[in-house]
Amino acid sequence: MRRIWAFIVMLTSIVLGLVFITQPIVEHTAFSSEFSQGKELVYQLSKRDGGTSINPDSIGDNVSIRLDRAGIKNAHVEVVGSGDSAELRVSFVPKSAVELNEVNRQINATGELSICTSKDYCLTGKEFFDVSNPVSLRYVGGSAYPGFNIKSKIAVSTFLEQLGGEENATAYIWQNYDPDNGIDNYENAFGEKPKDEVKEKVIASIVWQGNYIEEDLRLYATNDIEGNAFTLFTARSFVNAYNNEDYGCNVKYLYTTKIEPTYSSSSLTMIIIALLSIVALIGVGLAVYNRGAGAINFLSVLVIFAAQLLINAYLGFEFAPASIVAIVITLTLAVFNLINTNQKIKEEIKKGRTISKAVVEGNRKSFWAILDSSAVTFIVSLFAFLLGKGMIKTFGGTLLVGSLLTFFVLIIINRWLMFFTANSPLGAIGKGTLGLRVRDKEAPTSKKLVKPLTVDSAKKKRKIGLITYGAIALCSTAILLGTGLTNGVFRNSDEYTSSARLDIMTQSENEVYEDSESCRNFLLDKMKVDEVELSYLDFDYQRVDKKDEYDNDYAITYVSFKLDSEYLKDKKLDTAVNNLRTDLDYEMKTEDKDKDVKVTLGEAKVVNIEHNTSNMFLILGLSLLFSSLYLFARFGISLFLSYLVSGVIGLTGIVAIFSLLMLPFNSTVAFGFLAVVQIMSFILVSIFTKNREILKDRKIVKKASVEERAEIMDSSIRSSLPSVLSASMSVLVSSVLLIAFSASETLLSSILIFAVGSLLIAGLFFAFVPSFYLFFRTHIKFKEINFKRFKRKKKPVQINTNEPHETIIMGLNDFR
Structure with missing residues (x-):
């Protein structure tokens, strides 16, 4: 009877378990870009002064490693162009806005760290931080805090002399700080009219008192740059981002666009x-x-x-x-x-x-x-x-x-x-x-x-x-x-087929095209190639409205679409691209403002190791x-x-x-x-x-x-x-x-x-x-190994009958 009841209890538990886990499966299952709408992050890559040319393969491998650390397993990475400038496109399906921001941080993090005061006194990473391991994680109960590893106590003393002893004295951690460009300073980052491209370089602002632990020789951050408290996920992501290998080139985030599912x-x-x-x-x-x-x-x-x-x-x-x-x-x-x-x-x-x-x-x-x-x-x-x-x-x-x-x-x-x-x-x-x-x-x-x-x-x-x-x-x-x-051993599918991509970026007060449809019509009218039919695959249009330092409105537009890679060999397409650049220069021209037009045609190389x-x-x-x-x-x-x-x-x-x-x-x-x-x-x-x-x-x-x-x-x-x-x-x-x-x-x-x-x-x-x-x-026969051969033979004890033998009992010695 007990076995019957045990069977009923076990069976009921299994059935109820299957019923109750249905809801968490539905709620927590994440779908890949084949089945769900995703996001594509677009970045501009540029060669550093005195640096090496952009290598799509090394950039792609670096990005893949960063995404793997961020827990993104099915991302699609593409680098358009090489040499002095290129474009990086990363598409995946984020589970939340927080994950999207953290992935952006992982990819965008590049360049040396520096620590500065509000009076623009700075020490570079080599002077202040442990360059082999700049950031580490400290767990306190159920919380985690990223800590910047400091090179030595001498570096701390040097910096404190300039920081001052005020209670709220704040240190600012910059990445890719350039003191010679005349732009990277406290005023442009936190002043009355901050510049976005400067503020983005500041990755942390930390009140020194209470956050510097002398025993650890670390400066801990409790909040991110937006003032949000770190969670376990965001703290780990922060540490991984700034411990990553440097790209060797400058990376600038441009925009985020939606990508439709591969399947219906x-x-x-x-x-x-x-x-x-x-x-x-x-x-x-x-x-x-x-x-x-x-x-x-x-x-x-x-x-x-x-x-x-x-x-x-x-x-x-x-x-x-x-x-x-x-x-x-x-x-x-x-x-x-x-x-x-x-x-x-x-x-x-x-x-x-x-x-x-x-x-x-x-x-x-x-x-x-x-x-x-x-x-x-x-x-x-x-x-x-x-x-x-x-x-x-x-x-x-x-x-x-x-x-x-x-x-x-x-x-x-x-x-x-x-x-x-x-x-x-x-x-x-x-x-x-x-x-x-x-x-x-x-x-x-x-x-x-x-x-x-x-x-x-x-x-x-x-x-x-x-x-x-x-x-x-x-x-x-x-x-x-x-x-x-x-024809080759394999017929590559679309995801393996080499393609080209045409990227257009304009910045002007003039409005040549306000939406995707008008942009496409403009291109159809201006960009004509004899005997070549452009299909405008994967057409992407983004418009960002901004204000300049004089509160004048202007717009930055990004246009991108794919072409067959065979067109790269056609000189007629080069002529059409040059004509398009000339037309855009004329359309964007204003009397008071400098126009900014970039038209880039390059090979779109899929660089994921997968x-x-x-x-x-x-x-x-x-x-x-x-x-x-x-x-x-x-x-x-x-x-x-x-x-x-x-x-x-x-x-x-x-x-x-x-x-x-x-x-x-x-x-x-x-x-x-x-x-x-x-x-x-x-x-x-x-x-x-x-x-x-x-x-x-x-x-x-x-x-x-x-x-x-x-x-x-x-x-x-x-x-x-x-x-x-x-x-x-x-x-x-x-x-x-x-x-x-x-x-x-x-x-x-x-x-x-x-x-x-x-x-x-x-x-x-x-x-x-x-x-x-x-x-x-x-x-196949193996000769059996005789392990007895390897045993050490014991030497027999040799007894000399002419020598005395002593027992362990005193007084009983036998002499012969």
């Missing part, structure tokens, strides 16, 4: 429906196939699915194409292990055990399969999370959470639910088998799909496998060489290598060699198919390849855990003959067939639903690789890996 408003709804449909179909499939046990399994799947969404929301992983693919892999991992566990329980029932004992024994025997499959998934996701950037990091983090959740839910929640159900009246379902269909004879489908494996058939399969692998390798090489020499193809395949290679090493540690060198050879050949073939079909290459392609590595590990784990289990039961792990190993391998393949087929069906159904509901080019390549690659790998591995394993297992 209905796409998000359709993808959510697709995910829920996948979960529902998994539940139906489990219930139909395993009835009562399947219903319990479905409850475990719901726990994994809901918990993964909740943890992702709180960890800051956006709901993006990357996380969608990771969620599908997690569900596949769960289905594979649940079916495998049920197979173990069926085998125990066949041995005559009761359902309660069969559940205990079946879960015990399935532990290593759950651990191995979760561990390989963990390894792959760990490399993606540590080495990847942007979407790849989101994919790795989401899958990392999914692998851990799957392991703990299956060995704790699912195990106890099955145990309590088996010991309750519900255990009588299906003639005391908890609804599990237990057949005395082998299923007919198993006989049709898998032919018996014998020593002779293994030799034939091995020969066919060598021919097949050789053919795949030759064809793949030919395809990759052929496409590489003609778009680096070699980086993607580095992660894929390391994932394959280290998952192979894990299997080597668990199952030995024979499986390691079989897995590595088959995996490399199979993945090469998938890359060749991908190249031949000219599917669009984008940042989600890596997810499809990494998902295939997961399927490879699932297949081998299910086969070889069963293989090892039978060898141990028969106590012939090292003594088995070739015939016995072939017979046991055949039995292992047939036993693992249901779990592998279930995982393959899960992949296929998920792929079809996601493609049908999303209609997204971004997900198309990834899902097709996932589906086609998984089916191809499953066929290759089932057909050939067992025969290759048997060959390596019977032909």
Whole structure:
């Protein structure tokens, strides 16, 4: 009776937990720019006096590192131009206005720190601050305060002589302070008519008394420059911003604009429906196939699915194409292990055990399969999370959470639910088998799909496998060489395609165009290029109204749009740009005021590391290598060699198919390849855990003959067939639903690789890996090491009978 109540309490707790976590999932889930309106921050980059030219790659890498520290994982970074001047554009989806401001601070922070008084006495960073670590964080209770690390007490004394001893004497921290420009001074920052470009350089104003801690040799800031108290988030962001590596050029914030979602408003709804449909179909499939046990399994799947969404929301992983693919892999991992566990329980029932004992024994025997499959998934996701950037990091983090959740839910929640159900009246379902269909004879489908494996058939399969692998390798090489020499190995999608961007900035009292439509019409009228049709892609118009020092109104307008990069080679476009610059100069000209017109045409280079193809395949290679090493540690060198050879050949073939079909290459392609590595590990784990289990039961792990190993391998393949087929069906159904509901080019390549690659790998591995394993297992022999040889031999005690021997008892000496 107590077990029944324990089951009811556990079941009720799980159901209520799933109901109550729905609201926080909805409230805290952040959506990526594919599904939600985002912001684009635009900055002007300029070369410093005596500095080096602007390098888009180094600037982009620096910005990516800063965004990663700020917790922004799916930002798009673009640098337009190079040399003396350029434009930086960073687009992402901020969770709040506070996060947007903090990201702006992270990107805008550059140049040396200086400390000044209100009388414009200043010490540079090298004279006053610890340049190796200018700012650090101090925690006091639940609060955090940034502290500026001071170089020495001598620097403090020098500054205090000029600051004075007044109670409210305030020190001002400047960044990129220039004493020679005649503008950077206290009056222009805090006077009656402050200048924005000067005030922006002051990052903190700190009352010295009470905030300087002599023991720490630090000057602490309790409020930001706007007077707002620091929170844990803003304090960490402040410290990270001013400890970042310098860009080596000047950065000026220009404006913020909105960016529309990549997909239509209905796409998000359709993808959510697709995910829920996948979960529902998994539940139906489990219930139909395993009835009562399947219903319990479905409850475990719901726990994994809901918990993964909740943890992702709180960890800051956006709901993006990357996380969608990771969620599908997690569900596949769960289905594979649940079916495998049920197979173990069926085998125990066949041995005559009761359902309660069969559940205990079946879960015990399935532990290593759950651990191995979760561990390989963990390894792959760990490399993606540590080495990847942007979407790849989101994919790795989401899958990392999914692998851990799957392991703990299956060995704790699912195990106890099955145990309590088996010991309750519900255990009588299906003639005391908890609804599990237990057949005395082998299923007919198993006989049709898998032919018996014998020593002779293994030799034939091995020969066919060598021919097949050789053919795949030759064809793949030919395809990759052929496409590489003609159109390129990959057809890049829009996010990889090089483009040009035309930027226009005007500052004048004259109003040539007041809105986006009139601006576009002006450009269509003035900028005409023979035989070139300008499409004005990604057209962006911003107007900022300001007042000068005499209270006269003027406007700064920013216009930007993309062009095909091929136009950069067309001299006619250069002529059109020059003509446009001349027209703008004339239109903006006034009698009393100097006009300011800038027209820049340059290459728009996407510089995020996430778009680096070699980086993607580095992660894929390391994932394959280290998952192979894990299997080597668990199952030995024979499986390691079989897995590595088959995996490399199979993945090469998938890359060749991908190249031949000219599917669009984008940042989600890596997810499809990494998902295939997961399927490879699932297949081998299910086969070889069963293989090892039978060898141990028969106590012939090292003594088995070739015939016995072939017979046991055949039995292992047939036993693992249901779990592998279930995982393959899960992949296929998920792929079809996601493609049908999303209609997204971004997900198309990834899902097709996932589906086609998984089916191809499953066929290759089932057909050939067992025969290759048997060959390596019977032909690779290691001489057993005799560790007794390394033991230090004890020298025998030599007794001289002619010498006296003394005992430990006094007076009993024996002289001979």
